[in-house]
Amino acid sequence: MKKTFYVFVLLSFCLMSAQDGSPDSSFGGNGVILQEFDCENLYIRSSLELNDGTILFSASCYTSATTHFLMQVDENGNLISTYGENGILILPDNFMVFNLHKQLADGSILIYGENLDINPNYDALYKISIDAEVDQSYGDDGALVITQSNFYSKKFVILDNGSVLIADYSNDETIEFVKYDSNGAIDNSFPAITTAIQINGDYDRLAQLSLSVTNEIFIGIRGLEGELQVHTIYRFNEDGTLNNEYGTNGFTIVPEPISETDPYWFNYTLLQNNEIIVSRTLYDWEEGLTETRIFKLNENGSTNSSFGNNGQVIVNSYAGTVYEQGNGKLLFHGNVSDFEGGLNFTMMRFHNDGNVDNTFNFEPNFDEMGSYGPLHHSNGKIYILGSTIWYNAPPMNFIMLRYNNSPLGIDEENTLDFSVSPNPSKDIFTISHSSLLSSPKPYAIFDLKGTLLIQGEFEKQHTEVDLSQYESGIYLLKVENSTFKLIKN
Template identity: 25%
Template structure:
């Protein structure tokens, strides 16, 4: 057996923190769930529950309707369909069709909200946790809003939860002319009725391309420079208070016009600090501060791999101040990747990126970032679950030790064999997700019960020092 010195001390173990290792083979079929009957065009949304079950949306073709109907379904934590939900695992919202990116959220009481569409406008549908319509909401669980829908890039609609109220927005048009696009923003009461105390008798209009709800429940309208109203040369931010009235202390009576061109914004996302993170048509990512200034502390290099020969997804996900984003590479977009960007715009070297060639140009869509896993949608009919090596060991008392202090035979087969000049008190073996699996004290201890894979060994020495290293079991 060849002896190899592992040079991975605590610092290096932290460097490996939260990388994607592989698919979670305990989820669905080798980490991949395929939605049967899904339309081949409309994207999905996902929401995870505390028990790790997942609600998701998809679109199912209805020939008589002439459009795909919106469907909500549920997976158990292991990726199997929860047949107790709705009708054998799904709830079809009859005669209401999906948007390109359907909208799905869960209230604090466990009820589910989904946004879908009909010929003349949009609808918010509320379901009970078991998938049945909540008849206390709207009419049989459906609250309809006429004359709002999607926009040209299918991101100009959605809804937010504002305490017990619901902020709903979508693309609207002037009728009769002149024909001008704008956003209409409504607020619904908890029973689905329009809240007439909001805005101007329940709603207001804005030329914004993107609508956000900040951490103080104020409404932010981001007007990018390609807006067709030409009201602002370089675009602007409009700010409204939580009741839909102009926030007069912001900018000029609630409007802050940009003094420089932010670029053709393709997608935008508001993070937990009320910054607006944008990607533009040149695959550049930049950040706008809450006061409207360009954030020069955020510097993203779109020439760095894997971001140079690629197309970005329109969905950005934040977790603990970092941004997760995906895209496609390859001559035909046949390879997808997932990467992590720090709060300063740099690629997180500890996460780096995960890529996979699938042969089809299908974007990774919405992502749920957990401590030990990432759950994503892919294309129009896949839900994927990846495992992270998110080590949860306590490291507050760890001490760096000379790299030559201990040497393991590697890979391990039946016994854990090591050599060191210092006395070992114990070796704790952890799974990649931080669970203690075995503790040994003697050299050549039998570890045959460990499955093949990667583990973390925490070695405690007599002098009080400890070392943390990766080991591989064959």
């Protein structure tokens, strides 16, 4: 299937700056690495940064027969030669990995996929080893079934410890929550609960399920009112009961319902402070234009009218995802598709208030992909991972792009009241305020990917923070309007 050589695009002989959004010229050829495959079509399904910083991909190669496989590379795009056969592991014929979700502390990986030998009727969650051996003790004979009922009525989210929360909508306008532990068994410490909700319009689908850093539950549902789509976000307490203080009786309706006849994409990003960025995409068939509207909802569910321009940001692109960086800036990933399926991707970065961040200057260096997806690596770089489109083949190439990015991008304004010492430190950092504190000051510590690690309150003029349990590297401390790099050596 594979030709064992790299194909590089021509190097640019001009020196490129390391401005955020520019191709990383130290990666491959001008930020691009291509890997050729003997396929009529190649589809990259998902990617995952593993605990050791390497990257694992799931993909499918379509010829007269279909081959599903996993591929492992290091952060510089080099195939891990000890993985499978020269970096590529062919999966059994009846096993397809849709999404690589999470690697656990013991090295096992939770994936969502299809394994006809174990579970012939439904898609399910599986726990596999790095070599794709299925853990038969997980769930029911190796599978935790997700989509036994209507695919549009059930969603799941995986917690940091590997436990799984499933939300299932019923036609009697209730949501049932069930939690499973990291072994796929029912978590009896979380009693299954059914909560009644108010549906706006006729129910169409459960679109999204998210957990906040405090384990509150957020659900997005699409309803229909005649020819209009109505997008509603619900907020539940950690125990699955509706939070009636959110919005109106526990829910908020995203502004401006849109036409049912327009192709659309509705998703949201839950920020660390429980504000929400909502993205909705419209397509104008007559003009052939794609437009994404981005809104911001306050922590209480109200619309933030000061966000962007009169409460919204408009991007001429199909919405993929909005990613919250460690410094609170918002990185938008989108694309524009041609009628043959070719995708031209784009990136933009916004300040938290919706204004464009002009320090991020996206410079595209590859056009017309057949499949693609972004990956935000712990090294701070942005990877775009995909494949060439069929009409530009042969050859059919796996594409790996790397872009410069500073996920910290610390604004030094308002940091004078606090100081950190020693910095770097092997374990203990002392956070000092210039004067005695009149009231407790909440703080949070994140890794470079934006994952919340520690939160608490500073109650004294000098407070110690212990990072001894974490690996060496750079961490981000946020307190009030201040942001600090903590360098652990």
